[in-house]
Amino acid sequence: xxxxxxxxxxxxxxxxxxxxxxxxxxxxxxxxxxxxxxxxxxxxxxxxxxxxxxxxxxxxxxxxxxxxxxxxxxxxxxxxxxxxxxxxxxxxxxxxxxxxxxxxxxxxxxxxxxxxxxxxxxxxxxxxxxxxxxxxxxxxxxxxxxxxxxxxxxxxxxxxxxxxxxxxxxxxxxxxxxxxxxxxxxxxxxxxxxxxxxxxxxxxxxxxxxxxxxxxxxxxxxxxxxxxxxxxxxxxxxxxxxxxxxxxxxxx
Numbered sequence: 001x002x003x004x005x006x007x008x009x010x011x012x013x014x015x016x017x018x019x020x021x022x023x024x025x026x027x028x029x030x031x032x033x034x035x036x037x038x039x040x041x042x043x044x045x046x047x048x049x050x051x052x053x054x055x056x057x058x059x060x061x062x063x064x065x066x067x068x069x070x071x072x073x074x075x076x077x078x079x080x081x082x083x084x085x086x087x088x089x090x091x092x093x094x095x096x097x098x099x100x101x102x103x104x105x106x107x108x109x110x111x112x113x114x115x116x117x118x119x120x121x122x123x124x125x126x127x128x129x130x131x132x133x134x135x136x137x138x139x140x141x142x143x144x145x146x147x148x149x150x151x152x153x154x155x156x157x158x159x160x161x162x163x164x165x166x167x168x169x170x171x172x173x174x175x176x177x178x179x180x181x182x183x184x185x186x187x188x189x190x191x192x193x194x195x196x197x198x199x200x201x202x203x204x205x206x207x208x209x210x211x212x213x214x215x216x217x218x219x220x221x222x223x224x225x226x227x228x229x230x231x232x233x234x235x236x237x238x239x240x241x242x243x244x245x246x247x248x249x250x251x252x
Contacts, residue, residue: 185220196228
């Protein structure tokens, strides 16, 4: 029998009179502590809420507040189990779907993991510099599940879509023995801070390197990464690197 510990701490509260059930707060909570139930946003469990208030600025009705009161102690392990169950419920056949080939034969949204020449075998190439260091699919951050097996205990590289094209030594210098996800703050039109937070929390990421272009909009990658590391509550080394539009490494 598990006895829950109640402590005096900050926990999110929801004013049901103000809440219109829009659900804007739900994706802003990387712990999955808030869900829309019976037309209102509700706190699923106190132990899922870290009390940091990442959801506060996402409520158009000003129905959310962080208040100090007695409640269940926040549990990171419980959050992991909760998010895993939520993911499995949403995608009950995820494992089978990941292994099954798509009708078009495209691997872009199927989870695949393979090894390169620093593991088992890599495709033949014209020269060592041309050998691919890629170990997995998908690589688009939008398509990567937070529980993808290739993320576990990985050194993660978050790269701008343009970076591998601009920097000639991308595979050798940044991809070897690492896992990569790519995104574009301007083109994707999506804030990936929450998804990165889930990845950092659930996959025990060892380090995070952000490789972005020198154009201003690309610094959004850095913003996502900094937010995610902070929200994860983990001491994850974060390295920021800038690539010039001519392909030169500007910041080491």
